[in-house]
Amino acid sequence: MSELTRRQAVKLGIGSLAAISAPRVEAAKPAARPFLTPADDFEDVSRGNPKPHTLTGEALVRAKLTPETWRLEIRTDETTNAIVTQKAQIERAVTLDYAQLLALGKKHRVMFLKAMQCLNIAQPLGQGLWEGVPLRDVLRLCGAMSNVRRVYFWGFHNDDPKQRFQSSLSYTEVMETPPGELPVFVAYRLNGAPLTLERGGPVRMVVPWAHGFKSIKWLQQIRLTNDYQTNDTYAEKNNDPDSHLKTAAYLDDVTPGDPALVSGLVISGWSGLSHVEYWLRPAGPELADDDPAWAQAEWKRCALAAPPDWSAVLPSGVRSQDVLGFDKASGKPLSWPLRYSMVGFSAELRGLKPGKYEVRARAVDLNGFAQPEPRSIQKSGKNGIQVRRFEVA
Ligand SMILES: Nc1nc2c(c(=O)[nH]1)N[C@H]1C(S)=C(S)[C@@H](COP(=O)(O)O)O[C@H]1N2
Ligand SMILES: [Mo]
Numbered sequence: 001m002s003e004l005t006r007r008q009a010v011k012l013g014i015g016s017l018a019a020i021s022a023p024r025v026e027a028a029k030p031a032a033r034p035f036l037t038p039a040d041d042f043e044d045v046s047r048g049n050p051k052p053h054t055l056t057g058e059a060l061v062r063a064k065l066t067p068e069t070w071r072l073e074i075r076t077d078e079t080t081n082a083i084v085t086q087k088a089q090i091e092r093a094v095t096l097d098y099a100q101l102l103a104l105g106k107k108h109r110v111m112f113l114k115a116m117q118c119l120n121i122a123q124p125l126g127q128g129l130w131e132g133v134p135l136r137d138v139l140r141l142c143g144a145m146s147n148v149r150r151v152y153f154w155g156f157h158n159d160d161p162k163q164r165f166q167s168s169l170s171y172t173e174v175m176e177t178p179p180g181e182l183p184v185f186v187a188y189r190l191n192g193a194p195l196t197l198e199r200g201g202p203v204r205m206v207v208p209w210a211h212g213f214k215s216i217k218w219l220q221q222i223r224l225t226n227d228y229q230t231n232d233t234y235a236e237k238n239n240d241p242d243s244h245l246k247t248a249a250y251l252d253d254v255t256p257g258d259p260a261l262v263s264g265l266v267i268s269g270w271s272g273l274s275h276v277e278y279w280l281r282p283a284g285p286e287l288a289d290d291d292p293a294w295a296q297a298e299w300k301r302c303a304l305a306a307p308p309d310w311s312a313v314l315p316s317g318v319r320s321q322d323v324l325g326f327d328k329a330s331g332k333p334l335s336w337p338l339r340y341s342m343v344g345f346s347a348e349l350r351g352l353k354p355g356k357y358e359v360r361a362r363a364v365d366l367n368g369f370a371q372p373e374p375r376s377i378q379k380s381g382k383n384g385i386q387v388r389r390f391e392v393a
Helices: 006-011 057-062 098-108 135-142 171-175 233-237
Strands: 071-076 094-097 110-116 126-134 150-155 166-170 185-190 204-206 219-225 248-251 260-267 275-282 342-349 355-364 386-392
Touching (some): 071 135, 094 135, 098 126, 098 135, 126 135, 135 185, 135 219, 166 171, 166 233, 248 386, 260 355, 260 386, 275 342
Antiparallel strands (some): 071 094, 126 185, 150 166, 150 219, 248 355, 275 355, 355 386
16 A cells, blocks of 8 residues: 555545444455446546646647547657668658547447556556547558558647657557457547546547556657657656556455455456465564565465446446457457456455454466566566555454
8 A cells, every 4th residue: 555645545445444434344345346437536647737637728728638629640750860761651641630530430449448557556547448449540541651660659748848748659569459459549438438638538549458658648649650669758767668567466455354355456467367366374574575485375266256247337338249358249258357457356264363464465367477477677567466464353
């Protein structure tokens, strides 16, 4: 919980439930948490002064952040980098307005469930049903292209180049989607409603497999370039700009009672999820990474929340079979949890003797790798093993 303020924790439904609710809990309940996070309840990670989503009235119109004024400009870049010997060329530059984007959506629309997760915050920010048009279908409007190796993009940032927060993808990542993978897309709806200004509306990039920093909010500019290098603002802050979403478990506070309840959220990242497991032990001092206790740890399985009743969870008019990652005939998820989404996990601890305890949880991915491996540097995404301490009276 060290990374989060209490306000954030309460917003995420992972607050100190133990402290808030009456301790007379018989059958403990985990923090109640909707499968889809309401747009306003996402934890917000936005730079800018003022933050673009605080603009109103005329300022919002000038920023072109209303549906009527919004434009997406797609051009080749003006690089002077000497490594680029042949300049990117496209048949035509494109300026797309909101109505044209929605019209493209009538033909190419995709929807899917994705957890938004910051590379630098050890709790998920929220989970939504995102809707938009694959970026490849938007780029096809530019006609024939040559010498395009990378796609740069950024949003509105107070017309101040110093405030620009930008990201990039390789041409291949954008244009060629492997079977079972999800396409990068230009999103204009969240949870069945137009994308709110705080979540990056009217239009935001969504990169399914990546941490939040690739999903640029208030999207307005795309540059096609023959510069093959990443230009991500996040890379300047020592983060791995090509990192993928981590498979990782995030713990709530333990809900006291008999049984006591261990609960949390697990994100199924790039490497998928096999299961979540927990390790209970008497409370002790901080465990160093090389403490011999890790090798002796007895990890036990947690239960994963079952798929919900989709007709109750999805916005009205959206059928699960129309969401990517679901079987088109049965409407059932093709994997559980869905990749890049998160679900609850839990375990009941019965008959604990009075005393102080600590519990840890970790995810095991489809390679059989237990979190946090494999991992070369901390700056590829927070997936440390979390611990919660509690007392049985
Ligand atoms: N334009 C813009 N896009 C942005 C950011 C930003 O500061 N400006 N922050 C990024 C980061 S680091 C994260 S983690 C996500 C957070 O998305 P959210 O605020 O919708 O939860 O937005 C990303 N997109
Ligand atoms: Mo982030």
